[in-house]
Amino acid sequence: MKQYNVIVVGGGAAGFFAAINIAEQNSNLKVAILERGKEGLQKVKISGGGRCNVTHAEFIPSELVLNYPRGEKELLGPFHQFMTGDTIQWFEDRGVALKIEEDGRMFPITNSSKTIIDCFLNEAKKHKVDVLYNHALKSVTKSDEKWLLETSQGDFLADKIMMATGSNPKIWKLLEDLGHTISQPVPSLFTFDIKDERIADIPGVVALDVEVKVVDTNLWSEGPLLITHVGMSAPSILKLSAFGAIELAKRDYKFQIEVNFIKQPFQDCMETLKQLKQDLAKKTVFKSAQFELPKRLWQKLVLASQMTDETRWADLSKSQTEQLASQLTKAIFNVSGKSTFKEEFVTAGGINLKEVNFKTFESKHHKHLYFAGEILNIDAVTGGFNFQNAWSGAYIAAKHMSQS
Known part of the structure; x- marks a missing residue:
């Protein structure tokens, strides 16, 4: 059975962003991403018509939260911790420059989502994050203060886990079994x-x-x-x-x-x-x-x-x-x-926000269980706002998960 300090379930935007930041902030930690598909970052790939709408040029937290029908109140604090400007800086520090379009949407200057995907894959490799594809999660249980994850390719043990699987009904069901309440998903955009x-x-x-x-x-x-x-x-x-x-x-x-x-x-x-x-x-x-x-x-x-x-x-x-x-x-x-709307399917629904500590994005029911992205009952209007929620939540959770 493989053991890791941290396992991130979900190889999407929030999952990669969290795993990279955990490994970068604490190089002593053994970090893995479990992705059910044969490749990850699919939503990043199609976002913005293949250009990847990374974020939105709104730099005031109280104004930014107005774009979230669900999550407005909860995201105000997190946006004061990690905001649009921090996102821009994070990518620029890794060689990815962003540009602002007339409507406020922000894209890589290359106009290609491949730039963002390559950045994530290179950073994951650089910080020795194990990215394990074709690993569908079947069950998750607590075992002697550790998390036991059963997947389609074997079992794993982890000290801390993050769920960043987006709108995945199967994962929501597993979390319901752990005592979390799920707001039933309905289409948003x-x-x-x-x-x-x-x-x-x-x-x-x-x-x-x-x-x-x-x-x-x-x-x-x-x-x-x-x-x-x-x-x-x-x-x-x-x-x-x-x-x-x-x-x-x-x-x-x-x-x-x-x-x-x-x-x-x-x-x-x-x-x-x-x-x-x-x-x-x-x-x-x-x-x-x-x-x-x-x-x-x-x-x-x-x-x-x-x-x-x-x-x-x-x-x-x-x-x-x-x-x-x-x-x-x-x-x-x-x-x-x-x-x-195009291929960018967004849902309203997910983990009840009252069951999450938004200072750390940790579960209030289980210690060392974290969340980021659309798995939570948070969604936004179109324009890069859903990604900003993913970056902010993943970064804040990573900061806490990286502490040994």
């Missing part, structure tokens, strides 16, 4: 499936700044909205899906949204349209896109307001004007389902 004539045939059109509400709830968000082949996406929708993950799951992903395409009150919009009736009297409404809306979207909303493509501004009836104002400021769409 997802796009909305919508079949509606107003958005049919115009995939790729983007309204740059909208406000979206889920009807009959307090859920709302704002930002860009992308019309897709199956419905709607982009930050305004993804943010709503993250913060509404539990409520929308209860509704079986069938609900209504109200979209304000111009972020103006109905009455203000009416006043503008009345003025346009005078200013553009001889022009057709169809061809006179307003409010900086994409032309194709404007035309769809005009046709939905009981007009034709020949209707002139001067001929607008009161009813048509009101209908156009409604389409622009409070358009109702029926959502009939969800689609996974």
